[in-house]
Amino acid sequence: xxxxxxxxxxxxxxxxxxxxxxxxxxxxxxxxxxxxxxxxxxxxxxxxxxxxxxxxxxxxxxxxxxxxxxxxxxxxxxxxxxxxxxxxxxxxxxxxxxxxxxxxxxxxxxxxxxxxxxxxxxxxxxxxxxxxxxxxxxxxxxxxxxxxxxxxxxxxxxxxxxxxxxxxxxxxxxxxxxxxxxxxxxxxxxxxxxxxxxxxxxxxxxxxxxxxxxxxxxxxxxxxxxxxxxxxxxxxxxxxxxxxxxxxxxxxxxxxxxxxxxxxxxxxxxxxxxxxxxxxxxxxxxxxxxxxxxxxxxxxxxxxxxxxxxxxxxxxxxxxxxxxxxxxxxxxxxxx
Amino acid sequence: xxxxxxxxxxxxxxxxxxxxxxxxxxxxxxxxxxxxxxxxxxxxxxxxxxxxxxxxxxxxxxxxxxxxxxxxxxxxxxxxxxxxxxxxxxxxxxxxxxxxxxxxxxxxxxxxxxxxxxxxxxxxxxxxxxxxxxxxxxxxxxxxxxxxxxxxxxxxxxxxxxxxxxxxxxxxxxxxxxxxxxxxxxxxxxxxxxxxxxxxxxxxxxxxxxxxxxxxxxxxxxxxxxxxxxxxxxxxxxxxxxxxxxxxxxxxxxxxxxxxxxxxxxxxxxxxxxxxxxxxxxxxxxxxxxxxxxxxxxxxxxxxxxxxxxxxxxxxxxx
Numbered sequence: 001x002x003x004x005x006x007x008x009x010x011x012x013x014x015x016x017x018x019x020x021x022x023x024x025x026x027x028x029x030x031x032x033x034x035x036x037x038x039x040x041x042x043x044x045x046x047x048x049x050x051x052x053x054x055x056x057x058x059x060x061x062x063x064x065x066x067x068x069x070x071x072x073x074x075x076x077x078x079x080x081x082x083x084x085x086x087x088x089x090x091x092x093x094x095x096x097x098x099x100x101x102x103x104x105x106x107x108x109x110x111x112x113x114x115x116x117x118x119x120x121x122x123x124x125x126x127x128x129x130x131x132x133x134x135x136x137x138x139x140x141x142x143x144x145x146x147x148x149x150x151x152x153x154x155x156x157x158x159x160x161x162x163x164x165x166x167x168x169x170x171x172x173x174x175x176x177x178x179x180x181x182x183x184x185x186x187x188x189x190x191x192x193x194x195x196x197x198x199x200x201x202x203x204x205x206x207x208x209x210x211x212x213x214x215x216x217x218x219x220x221x222x223x224x225x226x227x228x229x230x231x232x233x234x235x236x237x238x239x240x241x242x243x244x245x246x247x248x249x250x251x252x253x254x255x256x257x258x259x260x261x262x263x264x265x266x267x268x269x270x271x272x273x274x275x276x277x278x279x280x281x282x283x284x285x286x287x288x289x290x291x292x293x294x295x296x297x298x299x300x301x302x303x304x305x306x307x308x309x310x311x312x313x314x315x316x317x318x319x320x321x322x323x324x325x326x327x328x329x330x331x332x333x334x335x336x
Numbered sequence: 337x338x339x340x341x342x343x344x345x346x347x348x349x350x351x352x353x354x355x356x357x358x359x360x361x362x363x364x365x366x367x368x369x370x371x372x373x374x375x376x377x378x379x380x381x382x383x384x385x386x387x388x389x390x391x392x393x394x395x396x397x398x399x400x401x402x403x404x405x406x407x408x409x410x411x412x413x414x415x416x417x418x419x420x421x422x423x424x425x426x427x428x429x430x431x432x433x434x435x436x437x438x439x440x441x442x443x444x445x446x447x448x449x450x451x452x453x454x455x456x457x458x459x460x461x462x463x464x465x466x467x468x469x470x471x472x473x474x475x476x477x478x479x480x481x482x483x484x485x486x487x488x489x490x491x492x493x494x495x496x497x498x499x500x501x502x503x504x505x506x507x508x509x510x511x512x513x514x515x516x517x518x519x520x521x522x523x524x525x526x527x528x529x530x531x532x533x534x535x536x537x538x539x540x541x542x543x544x545x546x547x548x549x550x551x552x553x554x555x556x557x558x559x560x561x562x563x564x565x566x567x568x569x570x571x572x573x574x575x576x577x578x579x580x581x582x583x584x585x586x587x588x589x590x591x592x593x594x595x596x597x598x599x600x601x602x603x604x605x606x607x608x609x610x611x612x613x614x615x616x617x618x619x620x621x622x623x624x625x626x627x628x629x630x631x632x633x634x635x636x637x638x639x640x641x642x643x644x645x646x647x648x649x650x651x652x653x654x655x
Contacts, residue, residue, distance in 0.1 A: 025556065026466035030474065033459035033531060036451075040524040041481055041489070048492035056495065063499040116379060119372060124363040131376050134383055140637040141387075142585040144603065145630045148610050149390050152619060160389040163406040209382065270485040273587060277610070291487045298491050299592050307491040314488050322483045 048308045052076070056305035068305060075309035084310075085301055088285040089293065095317070098289040101200070102269045105207050110261050112208065113215020114253060118245070120216065121223045135213045143210055147277040150206040154183035154278070187283045197286045199279040206278060207268065215260060222256035223249070262325045269321065290314050394419050394623035401618040419620035420628070427625050428608045429616060430597040434628070441584055441602045444515050448522050449579035452530040453572050460534035461560055465543070481528040486521070487588055493521045494592060512593050518601075521589045526582060530575045537571035538564065577640060581633050602629045 052075055054068035077083075082090050120131060138146070153160040157180060166176040183202040190198050226249065234244050272291040275281060281288035281296075294314060297307035364372070388408040393400075395415040396407065424434045462468075463475055497520065500511035511517040545567070546559040554562065587603045594600060606625055609617040 023468075026462045026468040026471075029458040029462035029466070032455045033527060034474070036455055037478075037481070037524070037527060040493070040520050041528070042477070044489050044492035044496055044524065045481075047496060048489060051492060051495070056491075061495060061498055063501045119375060122364060122372060124369070125372055125376075126369065127373075127376070131380065134380050137383055137387065140634050142581070142630050142633055144585045144587060145606070145626050146386070148606055148622075149386055149626055151610050152622065153386060153389065158402040158404065158619070160385070160403075160406060163403075164385065167406055209386070213383075266483070272485065272487060276588075277607070291485060295487055295490070295588060295592075298494060304491045304495055311488045311491055315484065318483050318488075 048311060051305055051308035052312045053309075054305045056303075056308065058302045060304075071305070075306045076313070078306060079310050079313055084293075084297065084306060085303070086285070086293070086296060089288075090285075093286075094288050094290060094293055097287065098269060101203070101271075101287075101289060102265055104204065105211060105268045106261050106264045108204070108208050109211040109215045109264055110257055112212040114219045114250075114257065116212065117216045117219035117223055118249065121220055135216060138210050138213045139217070144273045144277065146210060147206065147274045150202075150209075151184075151278050154202050156180050156182045156185075159183075184279055185283055197283055199282060199287050203275060203278055203287060207271065207274060210274075211264065211268070215257070215264070218256055218260040219253055222253050226252045259329055262329050265325060266321070269318075290317065390623045390626060393620055394627050396620050400620055403619060419618070419624035423621050423624045423628065427605045427621065430600065430605070430608070432597045432600060432605075434605075434625075436598065437600055437602050437605050440515055440599060444519050444522070444586075444590075444601060445580045445583040447519050448526055448583040449576040451519075451523055452526045452579040453534070453576050456527055456530035456575070457534055457565070457568070457572065460531045460538055461564065463531070464535045464538035465546070465560075465564075478528045478531055481525060482532055484525065486525040489524060490521070490589065490592065493524065493589075497521065497593070513595055513599075515594070515599055518586075518590045518593050519583075521593070522583050522586055526579050530579060533575050533578070534568065534571050538568060541567050574640060577636060581637070584633055585629070 051068075053070055053072060055071045055074075056068040059065060060068045080091055116135075119125075120128065120135075152158075154162075156162060161183065162179045162181055165181070166174075166179040169179055170176065182198070184199050186198045189195060190201065230248050230252075231244055234248060239247070269289075270291055271289070272295065275287060275289055276292050276295065279287045281292050290310075291314070294307060294310050297303055297310055301307070363369075385408070388410070389406075392407050392410040392412070393403060395410045395417070396403070396419070397414045397416040426432070427434055427437070459478075463471065463478075494512060497512035497517045498510065500517075502509045511520075541564060545563050546554075546556075549559040549563045550556065585603055586601070587607060590601045591604055591607065594604070602625075606622075606629060609622040609625055
């Protein structure tokens with residue numbers, strides 16, 4: 001039988017056209033977002049990669065200014081050899097403090113959050129609704145405003161923290177002069193063998209105030225989904241309250257708390273505004289985190305090339321952290 | 337105590353005390369109850385302390401420059417609105433009124449919020465519903481930006497936006513030194529977040545709704561516009577508000593970009609009233625300013641809080 005070559009019929013042509021439009025359709029939905037992001041997100045990211053190998057500075061800022069010179073890895077070397085023109089700057093100290101700041105916060109947020117949620121969910125507790133309404137306040141108030149308010153509250157002579165401490169101390173006949181604590185500026189470590197300045201504790205107090213209610217909400221939700229019969233069975237078997245907490249409550253809270261903790265970890269690691277407003281990274285740059293240093297390089301040093309290199313370093317630090325936290329979340333997803 | 341009272345009254349007391357009543361719910365022994373109440377009151381005190389302090393500072397009739405005594409009751413010894421009127425007239429030594437600052441912040445925040453959902457919802461829909469070549473790669477591109485805080489791309493955004501300069505009839509417009517430039521810079525990290533947040537919610541809308549609409553004669557496109565888009569109104573509202581809120585309290589970018597006081601935002605003015613810049617600012621005025629900035633967003637937050645926690649659980653947290 002001979003094979004007859006024919007023009008594609010009208011039917012087939014429409015079919016092909018339909019298939020083409022079906023293929024192109026999802027991309028049409030993506031076009032607006034990706035055009036915008038190419039211009040204001042991806043192009044700047046690539047440009048920043050290029051900038052990090054140049055001595056981009058104030059002199060190159062005007063739109064008709066000459067291009068900066070290629071300097072190779074010099075900016076990166078400056079970042080790691082602490083040669084940024086910022087006094088007391090040490091890259092490894094900043095990174096180490098940033099990690100410690102994050103871990104210490106998340107551990108306290110999660111433990112306080114769980115404990116308060118357990119107390120708040122006790123059967124027969126009075127005024128539950130009222131407490132819930134009050135405890136939501138730190139979540140719904142804008143964080144950056146709270147940072148500003150606490151900045152003034154930690155003021156040595158006019159701040160509410162020292163005045164409040166003095167009022168409590170007054171009950172024990174302690175002189176108010178004892179409570180002229182320089183929360184932000186004191187250089188000497190409050191606990192001599194722990195190398196953390198007093199401003200770290202001021203930051204910690206503020207961020208704990210801000211952070212635990214979110215964990216309480218997450219833990220409350222998870223607590224309510226734990227079947228009551230588990231506790232009844234445990235009681236019948238003679239398990240004490242604390243035994244029940246450790247072997248029923250905590251393991252069953254884990255699947256809810258770990259994603260929340262990871263979320264809190266990322267937020268706290270990048271908590272620029274609180275640190276910039278409250279301690280300003282001081283004293284002696286001991287409470288600087290990566291982002292506050294990056295901001296200083298742009299805003300104070302006006303060293304755009306060096307700042308770009310620093311931001312590329314931050315990118316890789318965050319990428320590493322994201323990969324680690326993602327694998328933790330995924331490992332716990334399969335837990336239940 | 338109230339166990340001996342009339343059942344309906346008991347029901348009502350229970351309802352007030354616990355917010356809800358479950359039949360047969362065991363009460364707590366009184367001693368334990370009091371211990372827990374003490375604990376809860378202690379926590380309440382720590383939560384309320386800064387709030388009461390700032391509110392009473394703002395209403396302080398003496399309109400003090402620096403508080404030398406602790407005052408936590410906003411109405412002790414009378415209240416005055418002097419701090420508020422002063423702040424409304426001119427919050428900082430910069431010659432700019434609160435109205436102007438508020439207009440700047442409002443325009444910026446609403447602009448970023450609208451742009452981020454208006455542009456983002458289509459991409460979110462494509463990622464959620466369609467399967468196409470390159471989907472994975474494009475999603476990773478979005479996720480990469482999601483992990484980056486805005487400050488990481490600031491050096492490049494600053495110099496790039498600074499190059500966009502137009503001189504018309506003697507007046508020079510520099511994109512970097514304008515609210516539009518700030519808006520673009522904020523949008524560059526807000527948009528990926530919006531896409532991801534909305535995708536998370538769209539994933540939960542049953543596919544069957546669209547499919548049945550298509551059986552009834554809809555094309556995939558009209559199914560999106562007539563079925564899915566109306567159903568995603570809650571997440572559009574939440575995502576808009578998150579973008580609005582983030583921009584309303586944005587500081588780092590606007591502080592770096594803007595130099596003309598007429599363009600300043602509320603947060604920049606507030607920063608001028610704290611710490612090293614605040615020598616001449618009475619703390620009562622600072623307190624009034626902080627409350628004026630926080631109040632609108634807090635009230636909206638309070639209303640959509642339920643949605644927000646749900647939206648976050650669906651979209652934001654899920655990596």
